[in-house]
Amino acid sequence: MVIYQFEKGKMKCPSCGNEEIILDPARGELVCSKCGLVVRESIIDYGPDWRSFSEEEAAERGHVGLPLTHPHYGLELPTEIGKEDRDIYGRRLPAERARKVDRLRTLQAKTKYLATPSRSMVQANMMINTICSNLNLPKATADEAFYVYSRAVKQGLIKGRKIKTIIAASIYIACRLHTRARTLEEVALAAGVEEKELGKCFRLLARKLGIKVPPLRPVEFIPRICRALGLSDKVQAKAVEIVRKAEEMGITAGKDPTGVAAAAVYIASVLCGERRTQRELAEVAHVTEVTVRNRYRELQEKLGIKV
Protein backbone atom coordinates (compact mmCIF):
# COMPACT_ATOMS: atom_id res chain seq x y z
CA MET A 1 0.00 0.00 0.00
CA VAL A 2 1.48 3.28 -1.06
CA ILE A 3 -0.29 6.07 0.71
CA TYR A 4 1.41 8.79 -1.18
CA GLN A 5 1.85 8.78 -4.89
CA PHE A 6 4.27 11.20 -6.36
CA GLU A 7 3.78 12.21 -9.93
CA LYS A 8 5.95 14.59 -11.81
CA GLY A 9 4.28 17.79 -12.89
CA LYS A 10 1.41 17.41 -10.46
CA MET A 11 2.98 19.69 -7.90
CA LYS A 12 4.44 23.15 -7.84
CA CYS A 13 7.09 24.55 -5.57
CA PRO A 14 5.32 27.20 -3.51
CA SER A 15 8.53 29.20 -3.34
CA CYS A 16 9.85 29.38 -6.90
CA GLY A 17 7.03 27.84 -8.94
CA ASN A 18 9.25 25.08 -10.29
CA GLU A 19 7.26 22.04 -11.35
CA GLU A 20 10.01 19.50 -10.89
CA ILE A 21 9.66 18.15 -7.39
CA ILE A 22 11.85 15.20 -6.53
CA LEU A 23 11.53 12.54 -3.91
CA ASP A 24 14.30 11.98 -1.43
CA PRO A 25 13.51 8.46 -0.26
CA ALA A 26 16.18 8.38 2.42
CA ARG A 27 14.74 11.38 4.21
CA GLY A 28 11.12 10.81 3.22
CA GLU A 29 10.80 14.28 1.79
CA LEU A 30 9.67 15.90 -1.42
CA VAL A 31 12.16 18.54 -2.45
CA CYS A 32 12.11 21.25 -5.12
CA SER A 33 14.89 20.46 -7.59
CA LYS A 34 15.64 24.16 -8.14
CA CYS A 35 15.58 25.88 -4.81
CA GLY A 36 15.75 22.89 -2.47
CA LEU A 37 12.63 23.75 -0.55
CA VAL A 38 11.12 20.81 1.29
CA VAL A 39 7.64 20.79 -0.17
CA ARG A 40 6.37 17.87 1.86
CA GLU A 41 7.91 15.92 4.68
CA SER A 42 7.21 12.74 6.64
CA ILE A 43 6.25 10.80 3.58
CA ILE A 44 6.13 7.24 4.69
CA ASP A 45 5.59 4.24 2.49
CA TYR A 46 3.72 1.70 4.54
CA GLY A 47 4.14 -0.93 1.84
CA PRO A 48 6.62 -3.78 1.84
CA ASP A 49 10.22 -2.89 1.48
CA TRP A 50 11.29 -6.14 -0.14
CA ARG A 51 10.58 -7.15 -3.65
CA SER A 52 8.04 -9.89 -3.79
CA PHE A 53 7.40 -12.22 -6.64
CA SER A 54 3.94 -13.45 -5.88
CA GLU A 55 0.87 -12.25 -4.16
CA GLU A 56 1.42 -14.50 -1.15
CA GLU A 57 4.92 -13.27 -0.70
CA ALA A 58 3.65 -9.75 -0.84
CA ALA A 59 1.11 -10.61 1.82
CA GLU A 60 3.69 -12.32 3.99
CA ARG A 61 6.11 -9.48 3.74
CA GLY A 62 3.79 -6.54 3.79
CA HIS A 63 4.20 -5.78 7.45
CA VAL A 64 6.56 -2.90 7.33
CA GLY A 65 6.16 0.39 9.06
CA LEU A 66 4.75 1.64 12.30
CA PRO A 67 1.23 0.66 13.18
CA LEU A 68 -1.33 3.24 12.20
CA THR A 69 -3.19 3.00 15.46
CA HIS A 70 -1.97 3.73 18.94
CA PRO A 71 -3.82 1.66 21.46
CA HIS A 72 -1.36 2.34 24.25
CA TYR A 73 -3.65 4.28 26.50
CA GLY A 74 -2.15 5.28 29.75
CA LEU A 75 1.35 4.43 28.68
CA GLU A 76 2.48 7.72 27.24
CA LEU A 77 4.45 10.16 29.36
CA PRO A 78 2.20 12.85 30.74
CA THR A 79 2.91 16.53 31.22
CA GLU A 80 1.96 17.63 34.68
CA ILE A 81 1.57 20.99 36.25
CA GLY A 82 3.84 21.22 39.27
CA LYS A 83 2.49 21.27 42.77
CA GLU A 84 4.20 24.45 43.91
CA ASP A 85 3.14 27.91 42.83
CA ARG A 86 6.58 28.91 41.64
CA ASP A 87 7.96 29.81 38.24
CA ILE A 88 10.99 28.18 36.62
CA TYR A 89 13.31 30.44 38.59
CA GLY A 90 11.79 29.38 41.87
CA ARG A 91 10.04 32.70 42.46
CA ARG A 92 6.59 32.69 44.00
CA LEU A 93 3.82 33.44 41.54
CA PRO A 94 1.67 36.50 42.10
CA ALA A 95 -1.61 35.62 43.81
CA GLU A 96 -3.78 36.09 40.70
CA ARG A 97 -1.52 33.92 38.58
CA ALA A 98 -1.36 31.29 41.32
CA ARG A 99 -5.14 31.05 41.30
CA LYS A 100 -5.14 30.41 37.55
CA VAL A 101 -2.48 27.77 37.83
CA ASP A 102 -4.37 26.10 40.62
CA ARG A 103 -7.49 26.04 38.48
CA LEU A 104 -5.54 24.48 35.61
CA ARG A 105 -4.13 21.89 37.96
CA THR A 106 -7.60 20.88 39.05
CA LEU A 107 -8.81 20.65 35.47
CA GLN A 108 -5.85 18.61 34.43
CA ALA A 109 -6.39 16.17 37.24
CA LYS A 110 -9.94 15.66 36.04
CA THR A 111 -9.10 15.26 32.35
CA LYS A 112 -6.31 12.92 33.23
CA TYR A 113 -8.79 10.78 35.02
CA LEU A 114 -11.10 10.87 32.02
CA ALA A 115 -8.32 10.15 29.56
CA THR A 116 -7.11 7.16 31.53
CA PRO A 117 -8.35 4.02 29.86
CA SER A 118 -10.40 1.64 31.86
CA ARG A 119 -8.52 -1.24 33.33
CA SER A 120 -10.55 -3.60 31.19
CA MET A 121 -9.39 -1.95 27.96
CA VAL A 122 -5.76 -2.25 28.99
CA GLN A 123 -6.33 -5.87 29.89
CA ALA A 124 -8.09 -6.52 26.60
CA ASN A 125 -5.19 -4.97 24.72
CA MET A 126 -2.75 -7.19 26.57
CA MET A 127 -4.81 -10.26 25.86
CA ILE A 128 -5.02 -9.38 22.17
CA ASN A 129 -1.27 -8.93 21.97
CA THR A 130 -0.62 -12.25 23.67
CA ILE A 131 -2.98 -14.20 21.43
CA CYS A 132 -1.67 -12.47 18.31
CA SER A 133 1.90 -13.30 19.15
CA ASN A 134 0.89 -16.92 19.66
CA LEU A 135 -0.56 -16.83 16.17
CA ASN A 136 2.59 -15.21 14.79
CA LEU A 137 0.68 -12.14 13.75
CA PRO A 138 2.44 -8.81 13.35
CA LYS A 139 1.81 -5.87 15.65
CA ALA A 140 -0.16 -4.02 13.01
CA THR A 141 -2.71 -6.83 12.91
CA ALA A 142 -2.95 -6.88 16.70
CA ASP A 143 -3.60 -3.14 16.63
CA GLU A 144 -6.29 -3.62 14.02
CA ALA A 145 -7.86 -6.25 16.27
CA PHE A 146 -7.83 -3.86 19.20
CA TYR A 147 -9.47 -1.21 17.06
CA VAL A 148 -12.23 -3.60 16.08
CA TYR A 149 -12.63 -4.64 19.71
CA SER A 150 -12.91 -1.07 20.97
CA ARG A 151 -15.58 -0.35 18.38
CA ALA A 152 -17.48 -3.40 19.57
CA VAL A 153 -17.24 -2.10 23.13
CA LYS A 154 -18.49 1.34 22.10
CA GLN A 155 -21.47 -0.19 20.35
CA GLY A 156 -22.35 -2.16 23.45
CA LEU A 157 -21.92 -5.51 21.75
CA ILE A 158 -20.12 -6.95 24.75
CA LYS A 159 -22.90 -7.41 27.24
CA GLY A 160 -24.26 -10.88 27.42
CA ARG A 161 -21.23 -12.28 25.63
CA LYS A 162 -17.91 -13.53 26.78
CA ILE A 163 -15.17 -10.93 26.41
CA LYS A 164 -12.72 -13.56 25.28
CA THR A 165 -14.98 -14.54 22.41
CA ILE A 166 -15.36 -10.94 21.27
CA ILE A 167 -11.60 -10.55 21.44
CA ALA A 168 -11.06 -13.69 19.40
CA ALA A 169 -13.58 -12.50 16.82
CA SER A 170 -11.83 -9.13 16.60
CA ILE A 171 -8.54 -10.88 15.95
CA TYR A 172 -10.12 -13.10 13.33
CA ILE A 173 -11.57 -10.06 11.55
CA ALA A 174 -8.19 -8.31 11.69
CA CYS A 175 -6.58 -11.36 10.07
CA ARG A 176 -9.10 -11.31 7.28
CA LEU A 177 -8.67 -7.58 6.71
CA HIS A 178 -4.90 -7.93 6.59
CA THR A 179 -5.05 -11.04 4.38
CA ARG A 180 -3.06 -12.99 6.91
CA ALA A 181 -5.09 -16.13 6.71
CA ARG A 182 -5.83 -17.90 9.94
CA THR A 183 -8.70 -20.32 10.25
CA LEU A 184 -11.47 -20.01 12.78
CA GLU A 185 -10.10 -23.20 14.27
CA GLU A 186 -6.63 -21.72 14.78
CA VAL A 187 -7.87 -18.50 16.33
CA ALA A 188 -10.30 -20.39 18.56
CA LEU A 189 -7.52 -22.63 19.78
CA ALA A 190 -5.12 -19.76 20.45
CA ALA A 191 -7.75 -17.79 22.32
CA GLY A 192 -9.15 -20.76 24.19
CA VAL A 193 -12.73 -20.35 22.97
CA GLU A 194 -15.21 -22.57 21.18
CA GLU A 195 -14.90 -22.47 17.40
CA LYS A 196 -18.64 -22.39 17.00
CA GLU A 197 -19.04 -19.48 19.38
CA LEU A 198 -16.25 -17.65 17.61
CA GLY A 199 -17.93 -18.11 14.24
CA LYS A 200 -21.21 -16.71 15.54
CA CYS A 201 -19.48 -13.80 17.19
CA PHE A 202 -17.42 -13.04 14.11
CA ARG A 203 -20.51 -12.78 11.93
CA LEU A 204 -22.22 -10.63 14.52
CA LEU A 205 -19.33 -8.17 14.76
CA ALA A 206 -18.88 -7.94 11.02
CA ARG A 207 -22.58 -7.23 10.58
CA LYS A 208 -23.07 -4.80 13.46
CA LEU A 209 -19.89 -2.87 12.78
CA GLY A 210 -20.50 -2.84 9.05
CA ILE A 211 -17.13 -4.34 8.26
CA LYS A 212 -16.86 -5.81 4.81
CA VAL A 213 -14.72 -8.87 5.27
CA PRO A 214 -13.01 -9.96 2.09
CA PRO A 215 -13.51 -13.65 1.31
CA LEU A 216 -10.78 -16.06 2.25
CA ARG A 217 -8.71 -17.05 -0.71
CA PRO A 218 -6.86 -20.34 -1.13
CA VAL A 219 -3.61 -18.58 -2.04
CA GLU A 220 -3.37 -17.23 1.47
CA PHE A 221 -2.84 -20.76 2.80
CA ILE A 222 -0.36 -22.02 0.25
CA PRO A 223 2.86 -20.61 1.76
CA ARG A 224 2.04 -22.07 5.16
CA ILE A 225 1.14 -25.48 3.78
CA CYS A 226 4.34 -25.60 1.75
CA ARG A 227 6.42 -24.53 4.71
CA ALA A 228 4.85 -27.15 6.96
CA LEU A 229 5.82 -29.86 4.50
CA GLY A 230 9.22 -28.46 3.60
CA LEU A 231 8.33 -27.93 -0.04
CA SER A 232 10.36 -25.71 -2.33
CA ASP A 233 9.46 -22.30 -3.71
CA LYS A 234 9.00 -23.97 -7.05
CA VAL A 235 6.14 -26.07 -5.73
CA GLN A 236 4.67 -23.03 -4.04
CA ALA A 237 4.74 -21.01 -7.24
CA LYS A 238 3.17 -23.88 -9.16
CA ALA A 239 0.41 -24.26 -6.59
CA VAL A 240 -0.33 -20.55 -6.77
CA GLU A 241 -0.55 -20.75 -10.52
CA ILE A 242 -3.01 -23.64 -10.30
CA VAL A 243 -5.20 -21.88 -7.77
CA ARG A 244 -5.20 -18.69 -9.77
CA LYS A 245 -6.42 -20.51 -12.86
CA ALA A 246 -9.07 -22.25 -10.81
CA GLU A 247 -10.25 -18.92 -9.43
CA GLU A 248 -10.46 -17.48 -12.92
CA MET A 249 -12.64 -20.37 -13.95
CA GLY A 250 -14.80 -19.82 -10.92
CA ILE A 251 -14.51 -23.35 -9.60
CA THR A 252 -13.31 -22.32 -6.14
CA ALA A 253 -16.40 -20.39 -5.08
CA GLY A 254 -18.18 -21.94 -2.15
CA LYS A 255 -15.41 -24.46 -1.58
CA ASP A 256 -13.35 -24.64 1.56
CA PRO A 257 -10.29 -22.54 0.67
CA THR A 258 -7.97 -24.71 2.74
CA GLY A 259 -9.13 -27.77 0.81
CA VAL A 260 -8.53 -26.07 -2.53
CA ALA A 261 -5.09 -24.92 -1.37
CA ALA A 262 -4.19 -28.41 -0.17
CA ALA A 263 -5.24 -29.98 -3.46
CA ALA A 264 -3.30 -27.41 -5.47
CA VAL A 265 -0.18 -28.03 -3.40
CA TYR A 266 -0.66 -31.77 -3.79
CA ILE A 267 -0.76 -31.45 -7.58
CA ALA A 268 2.17 -29.06 -7.57
CA SER A 269 4.23 -31.39 -5.38
CA VAL A 270 3.66 -34.28 -7.79
CA LEU A 271 4.38 -32.16 -10.86
CA CYS A 272 7.61 -30.87 -9.35
CA GLY A 273 8.80 -34.29 -8.26
CA GLU A 274 8.50 -33.52 -4.55
CA ARG A 275 5.51 -35.71 -3.95
CA ARG A 276 3.68 -35.61 -0.65
CA THR A 277 0.82 -37.95 0.19
CA GLN A 278 -2.79 -36.82 0.28
CA ARG A 279 -2.78 -37.74 3.93
CA GLU A 280 0.07 -35.35 4.70
CA LEU A 281 -1.65 -32.54 2.82
CA ALA A 282 -4.93 -33.22 4.58
CA GLU A 283 -3.22 -33.15 7.94
CA VAL A 284 -1.46 -29.79 7.60
CA ALA A 285 -4.47 -28.16 5.93
CA HIS A 286 -6.87 -29.49 8.58
CA VAL A 287 -9.22 -31.12 6.11
CA THR A 288 -9.84 -34.76 5.32
CA GLU A 289 -8.17 -36.78 2.62
CA VAL A 290 -11.51 -37.07 0.87
CA THR A 291 -11.78 -33.32 0.52
CA VAL A 292 -8.25 -33.09 -0.82
CA ARG A 293 -9.16 -35.82 -3.25
CA ASN A 294 -12.40 -34.21 -4.41
CA ARG A 295 -10.75 -30.84 -5.00
CA TYR A 296 -7.81 -32.51 -6.63
CA ARG A 297 -10.07 -34.35 -9.02
CA GLU A 298 -11.97 -31.20 -9.90
CA LEU A 299 -8.82 -29.19 -10.50
CA GLN A 300 -7.40 -31.97 -12.62
CA GLU A 301 -10.51 -32.30 -14.75
CA LYS A 302 -11.34 -28.64 -15.17
CA LEU A 303 -7.81 -27.41 -15.72
CA GLY A 304 -6.75 -30.37 -17.84
CA ILE A 305 -3.74 -31.17 -15.71
CA LYS A 306 -2.31 -34.63 -16.08
CA VAL A 307 -0.46 -36.01 -13.08
Added chain:
DNA sequence: AAGACGAAAGTGGTTGA
Protein backbone atom coordinates in the same frame (compact mmCIF):
# COMPACT_ATOMS: atom_id res chain seq x y z
C1' DA B 1 1.80 -52.64 3.11
C1' DA B 2 0.97 -48.00 2.07
C1' DG B 3 -1.26 -44.92 -0.71
C1' DA B 4 -4.97 -43.66 -3.78
C1' DC B 5 -9.66 -43.92 -5.08
C1' DG B 6 -14.60 -43.54 -4.69
C1' DA B 7 -19.29 -44.75 -2.84
C1' DA B 8 -22.58 -44.15 0.85
C1' DA B 9 -24.37 -42.13 4.80
C1' DG B 10 -24.16 -38.56 8.39
C1' DT B 11 -23.38 -33.59 9.93
C1' DG B 12 -23.53 -28.53 10.35
C1' DG B 13 -24.37 -24.30 7.94
C1' DT B 14 -26.76 -21.44 4.42
C1' DT B 15 -30.70 -20.01 1.84
C1' DG B 16 -35.23 -19.06 0.51
C1' DA B 17 -40.18 -19.58 1.26
Added chain:
DNA sequence: TCAACAACTTTCGTCTT
Protein backbone atom coordinates in the same frame (compact mmCIF):
# COMPACT_ATOMS: atom_id res chain seq x y z
C1' DT C 1 -39.15 -21.28 11.52
C1' DC C 2 -38.58 -25.04 8.55
C1' DA C 3 -37.20 -27.66 4.55
C1' DA C 4 -34.04 -28.09 0.75
C1' DC C 5 -29.44 -27.98 -0.51
C1' DA C 6 -24.44 -27.98 -1.18
C1' DA C 7 -20.16 -29.00 0.91
C1' DC C 8 -17.52 -31.48 4.20
C1' DT C 9 -16.64 -35.56 7.14
C1' DT C 10 -16.53 -40.36 8.48
C1' DT C 11 -16.28 -44.94 7.27
C1' DC C 12 -15.14 -48.63 4.53
C1' DG C 13 -14.14 -51.65 0.60
C1' DT C 14 -11.35 -51.97 -3.60
C1' DC C 15 -7.60 -50.98 -6.67
C1' DT C 16 -2.62 -49.65 -7.61
C1' DT C 17 2.20 -49.21 -6.80
